[in-house]
Amino acid sequence: MTTGNDQKTRTALVTGASAGIGRELALVFAEHGFDLVLVARRKERLEALAQEVQGKFGVKAHIMTIDLANPAAPRQIFDEMARRHIMVDALVNNAGFSVPGYFRDTHWEDQKGLIQVMVTAVAELCHLFGPGMAARRYGRIINVASLAGHLPGAAGGTLYAAAKAFVIKMSESLALENINNNVHVTALCPGFTYSEFHDVAGNREEMNKLPKIIWMTGDVVARQAFDAVMAGRPVIINGGINNFIALLARLLPQRLVHSLMARNQRNAKAKPRAA
Template sequence: MPTALITGASSGIGEVFAQELAQRQYNLILVARSEAKLQELATKLQQAHGINAEIIVQDLSQPGAGTTVFEAVSQKGLTVDMLINNAGFGDYGAFSDRPLPKFMEMIQLNITTLVELTHLFLAPMRQRRQGSIINVASIAGFMPLPYMSVYAATKAFVLSFSEALWAENRTSGIRIQALCPGPTATQFFQAAEFPATMNESGVNMVTAAQVVQESLQGLETNKSNVVTGGLNTQIIVNLQRFFPREVLVNLIESQFKAK
């Protein structure tokens, strides 16, 4: 059986990736901070699908966390065929009003650990000339996002980084994808501390299952990026082609400012 490593596997998109890949007979390495949630998920998937599921309890917002995970995988003697860098978080509010330590943790998790894990696991994939990496970005990575400025910037990095690696590796048997979900029904908005009025704003959300299905379909054809959410999100990510950047970012600011 092939083996997939999934970060942020205890909930949301990461958990659904684990469920879907277990159904496809992947062994799993599940990484997150919550040991209880990881163990519950691992046990459930092993019993349901007859696969092996290892857990690694690790706070990926800490420096060197990616190396710690890689070493743990190596000590278990496991080969990672698919890496899904899903762990990440956002934060809502005016940049100057929000706590700096939270931004630094966000950059560490959303960018630094993702780069670290990608580098460590890509090298052996290249030696084998096979493997897949899905880096979870966001439609926020396509444009500046007032009141989520650092989050959008981290996802712009993930998008650019992943597409560049896709081009570098497209003839070497490695598939690399930037997954760019639109609004998705997870705990993201609560964790980012969006105002309740904006949580109830009627934004059309897709399910995490839809995101995962579109991602894996795109991986089959080696698409460099997959934007989920249908026509609405396709329009959003292409607005920059039709409007000056200042006009667009002012429009976004008016939409995202708390009422």
């Protein structure tokens, strides 16, 4: 990517790049001239995406297959970038999943993995790559949160909403810390987005009952995220309906909000697809 007096090709590292919003974000960064580092567990999908962006946009695409549920993964990613002499200018923390079902009925190892992937790894990757960005006075970080982070947690999403709320607040704080470093940090808060996320979570049948007007496509969400981080917006909630929902959650009496959320049993009744 070259802008103004900057003649340097920049590199974006995207976690959870094999599908969904992560894949779309990788495509948008590539379209804007960024080389890519694609990180996920599914090697075949990463290889296919790498070939696609190289053919379409002429950028370099590196892949790294790793599971962020492994506590050692963030440091391994950082060390591998140093070994390959790849300077990361943009970081997209997108990897994530949900653990459906009542909290009391789930396996702790699954919940522990959610915290590792969606809280600890996000914070650690920002902590590892952020200082270099600040020192070079250029950095772009997108932390994929959710509209759920602005709402009370629904049944069956006990730690999901909590993790996303953490990501939002952390991103806001990092944005303020780096306000004079040309390092922009944005929490991306999509609502319902077409992807395979709900197939894996096991609530696709319930999700299909929702009105189509509330759904957005991944490419639109990704483009809005890219524009937001480039403009230095700490938080972006995608879509007018989602912004209205978040506003109501702040303004309505919390007793009423909790009563409304109590009706949402989609995740509690979901049956996750086998990995």
